[in-house]
Every structure is written in structure tokens, then in C-alpha cells.
Amino acid sequence: MLTVAALVQSTALAGVSLFGARPDLVFLLVAGWAFLRGPTEGAVWAFIAGLLLDVLSGGPFGGFALALLVAAILVGQQWGRELGSTTFQLMLLALVACFLYHTLLLLALIATGYAVDWAYALSHTAAPSALINALLAPVMHQPLSWLDRRTRPEGFTLDGY
Amino acid sequence: MGTVRRGTWRSWLPLVFLILSILFLALHETRVLAPLERGLQVILAPLQRATTTLIRDVGDLSQTVRQVRELRSRVAELEEQVNALTIENVRLREYEAEVVQLRALLGFVEANPTWAFLGADVVGRSACLTAPCADVVGQEPNPYLRYVIINAGQAEGVAVGMPVVTGGAVLVGRVAETGLHTSKVQLITDPGSSVAAILQQSRATGLLVGQPDGSLRMIYIPQEDSVQVGDVVLTSGLGGVLPRGLVLGQIVAVVKQDFALFQETVVNPAVDYRRVELTLVIKSFQPLVQEEPRE
Numbered sequence: 001m002l003t004v005a006a007l008v009q010s011t012a013l014a015g016v017s018l019f020g021a022r023p024d025l026v027f028l029l030v031a032g033w034a035f036l037r038g039p040t041e042g043a044v045w046a047f048i049a050g051l052l053l054d055v056l057s058g059g060p061f062g063g064f065a066l067a068l069l070v071a072a073i074l075v076g077q078q079w080g081r082e083l084g085s086t087t088f089q090l091m092l093l094a095l096v097a098c099f100l101y102h103t104l105l106l107l108a109l110i111a112t113g114y115a116v117d118w119a120y121a122l123s124h125t126a127a128p129s130a131l132i133n134a135l136l137a138p139v140m141h142q143p144l145s146w147l148d149r150r151t152r153p154e155g156f157t158l159d160g161y
Numbered sequence: 162m163g164t165v166r167r168g169t170w171r172s173w174l175p176l177v178f179l180i181l182s183i184l185f186l187a188l189h190e191t192r193v194l195a196p197l198e199r200g201l202q203v204i205l206a207p208l209q210r211a212t213t214t215l216i217r218d219v220g221d222l223s224q225t226v227r228q229v230r231e232l233r234s235r236v237a238e239l240e241e242q243v244n245a246l247t248i249e250n251v252r253l254r255e256y257e258a259e260v261v262q263l264r265a266l267l268g269f270v271e272a273n274p275t276w277a278f279l280g281a282d283v284v285g286r287s288a289c290l291t292a293p294c295a296d297v298v299g300q301e302p303n304p305y306l307r308y309v310i311i312n313a314g315q316a317e318g319v320a321v322g323m324p325v326v327t328g329g330a331v332l333v334g335r336v337a338e339t340g341l342h343t344s345k346v347q348l349i350t351d352p353g354s355s356v357a358a359i360l361q362q363s364r365a366t367g368l369l370v371g372q373p374d375g376s377l378r379m380i381y382i383p384q385e386d387s388v389q390v391g392d393v394v395l396t397s398g399l400g401g402v403l404p405r406g407l408v409l410g411q412i413v414a415v416v417k418q419d420f421a422l423f424q425e426t427v428v429n430p431a432v433d434y435r436r437v438e439l440t441l442v443i444k445s446f447q448p449l450v451q452e453e454p455r456e
Binding site for chain 1: 171172174179182184187188202212301308310338345352353373374435
């Protein structure tokens with residue numbers, strides 16, 4: 001599933017942009033799974049998906065893996081779980097995690113010698129992308145919840161979720 | 162007991178992955194991981210190509226009305242013709258500009274019959290084009306970079322730095338990384354790309370650089386040069402890394418400030434890089450090596 005998502009991200013979705021906002025299928029899958037199953041399972045998905053994207057990208061190898069991993073660990077935490085409904089919690093976590101994910105992608109580029117226009121990148125790509133992915137997170141939550149129910153071994157998860 | 166032990170080591174997984182990711186980033190520059198990346202590319206490239214083909218086919222299927230399809234193909238055909246004619250026109254204008262320059266040189270020679278002259282290009286233009294054809298099989302998933310993946314690699318003789326063109330003479334970019342059967346091409350619109358450029362009509366030179374929003378800017382154009390909107394931007398060939406005369410784009414705005422040393426222009430790319438499908442890799446051309454001045 002992650003391989004298909006990475007391939008779709010690097011083909012059909014690569015050119016999709018609405019005022020700079022880019023829906024990120026891989027991020028949505030990883031964040032959604034981390035939200036349901038906790039940081040450890042989220043980290044496993046993030047690392048695999050990140051490496052797949054790194055292979056398909058012209059950027060530094062490891063950049064996507066690192067960015068997705070940190071995002072998954074953040075979304076998988078228990079913080080803020082008492083705030084509002086599940087949908088609200090997911091949207092809030094996805095918003096913050098997606099912005100962090102983009103920031104880490106930019107930091108990885110800088111670390112490997114790229115020149116980055118921070119103001120432009122954060123305002124024209126990172127912020128709108130965080131917003132659109134936060135809006136899409138509940139949509140992805142439905143099929144992932146179904147998958148979670150189908151694959152959860154008798155209520156046991158690595159993080160005890 | 163078993164569950165507790167398993168839970169303990171699994172709780173370290175995020176940290177292990179985090180350290181591995183940072184290690185990969187650190188090792189990226191040393192190229193130690195290149196074999197691993199190439200190996201993974203060999204596995205993923207056919208899948209990526211199949212996905213691209215599948216997505217294109219599904220897109221085609223959605224067009225149910227035959228007439229619409231016929232009209233679309235007719236429009237594509239005509240667009241192709243227009244593109245070909247535009248490029249032909251650009252080439253003819255280039256020849257015209259060259260003739261004007263040669264006439265001026267000839268006039269200068271005739272006006273100074275006692276002087277000795279040796280004709281020479283600034284950088285060679287004669288190009289031996291042995292070009293493998295390559296499909297674009299993937300786009301860049303990182304929103305801050307602009308690369309495409311083509312299905313020609315080391316096995317086909319592609320090497321880092323080779324120019325990649327489309328539609329005849331439109332420069333797409335340069336090969337940045339090669340796999341066995343795939344290569345990553347850095348588009349000229351990538352923020353890290355810079356190409357030595359010349360304006361077709363005014364002959365002003367500068368540097369064409371990619372912008373974060375995917376547009377192009379030609380910078381370092383001397384203030385005294387006359388720059389007009391609509392002028393075509395070509396590769397100058399300076400530096401010898403690219404052939405001269407490849408089409409880059411067209412000027413849509415000129416940014417000139419009295420206090421600045423140089424003027425800039427906003428350049429509209431010659432093609433929509435998101436829609437490039439077929440490319441040619443220029444495997445070899447013969448740039449003239451600039452000789453060191455004798456002491």
C-alpha cells in the first residue's frame with residue numbers, strides 16, 4: 001500500500017497544486033496510521049514510505065524518511081487527545097505535523113547544500129499544504145479505521161493503543 | 162515475559178529509525194549509499210512506469226465520447242505543428258542573427274585590410290547529437306525541488322551533466338543522477354539550476370536561474386543592454402557544459418532599477434515541464450575548449 005501511495009505521489013499527484021497546497025497521500029497514510037496505532041507503528045510506516053519517496057526524489061537520501069518519521073511520532077503521541085472530537089484532534093495534529101514535515105524537508109535540503117527561500121517556501125507551500133492535508137486527514141481516517149479494525153490482533157498494538 | 166521483552170525492543174524502533182534517517186542524510190553527500198539507491202531504483206522504476214501508464218490509460222478511458230477524443234488528438238496534432246514551426250522560426254531567427262554578426266565582422270575585416278584575423282566561436286557550437294530517446298516516468302515528490310525521472314540510465318550510456326531536451330531544441334534540464342536504467346533530471350526551473358543564457362535579438366547575456374515558484378529569471382544582464390519583452394532566451398554555450406542555441410523561454414517582463422548594476426527579466430519557460438513526456442538526452446557534443454592566454 002505504501003509503495004502504491006509513493007508511486008501515485010510521484011506520478012499523478014506530483015503536479016497537483018492548489019495555490020501552492022499539495023495533497024500528500026503518503027503523509028496522510030502515515031499520519032493516519034500513527035494516529036490509530038501509535039508512534040511505533042507510525043514510525044515503521046514512516047520509515048518505509050520515506051525511503052521509497054527518497055528513492056523517487058532528486059533530493060537528499062534520508063530527507064523524506066526523517067521528515068515523515070518525526071511527523072508520525074508527533075501524530076502518534078497522546079497529547080491533546082482530550083481536546084474535542086476525534087476529527088478535530090486528527091486535523092489539529094495533521095496540521096502541526098504536516099508543517100513540521102515540510103520544515104524538516106527544507107532543513108534536509110539546507111543541510112545538503114541547497115539554497116532555500118524560507119519565507120516563500122513556508123508561506124506558499126508549507127502552510128497551504130499543512131492546511132489542505134489537515135482537511136483531508138479525516139477523509140483518509142475512514143478507510144484506515146476500517147483497515148485498523150481488520151488487522152488489529154485482538155486489540156493489541158505495539159504502543160498499547 | 163515474551164510480550165514485555167518484545168514491547169521493550171519495539172519501543173526503541175522510532176529512535177533507531179530516526180538515527181538511521183540522519184545517518185542516511187549524512188552519508189548522502191559521500192555517495193556511500195549510491196549502490197543502495199540504485200538497487201531500489203531498479204525495483205521501483207518498472208512499477209513507477211507501470212503506474213504512469215496506468216494513470217494515463219485511466220485518464221483516456223474517462224473520455225467516452227469519440228468525437229471529443231478525435232478533436233483532442235486533432236488539437237494535439239496542431240499544437241505539435243505549431244511547436245515545430247515555432248522552433249523552426251526560432252532557429253531561422255538565430256541564423257539571421259548569426260548572418261548579421263558575420264556581415265558585421267566581414268565589414269570590419271574589409272574596413273581594415275592590413276590587419277590579420279582568425280575567425281573563432283566563443284564556445285563551439287558544432288554538436289554531434291547521438292541522442293537516446295527517453296520517456297518521463299516520474300515526477301518529483303518533494304514540493305521544493307523540480308526533477309523528473311527518465312527511463313534511460315547508465316546502461317544506455319547516460320552520464321551526470323548531460324543535457325536533456327524535448328520538442329526538438331527546448332532544454333529540459335541536465336542529468337543530476339544516474340541509475341542503471343533510470344536517471345534523475347534537474348529541470349531548469351529547479352531553484353538550484355542555473356544556465357548561461359543569451360537573448361536572441363539583443364544578444365545580451367546573463368544567467369537563467371530557477372525560482373521557488375517554478376518560474377524562471379534571467380539575472381546579471383548588463384544595465385546598458387537593451388532588453389525587450391518577447392525576446393527569446395537561448396543557451397549561450399558559455400562554459401561548455403551545454404550546446405549553444407537551445408531554447409529556454411521568452412521574456413515576459415523586464416526588471417530594471419537605476420541604482421542596480423544589472424537588470425533582470427522574468428522568463429516564461431518554453432514548455433510546460435509538468436507535461437513533458439518524451440525527451441532526448443544529448444550524449445555528446447563538441448564544445449570548444451577556451452584556451453588559456455599565453456604568457
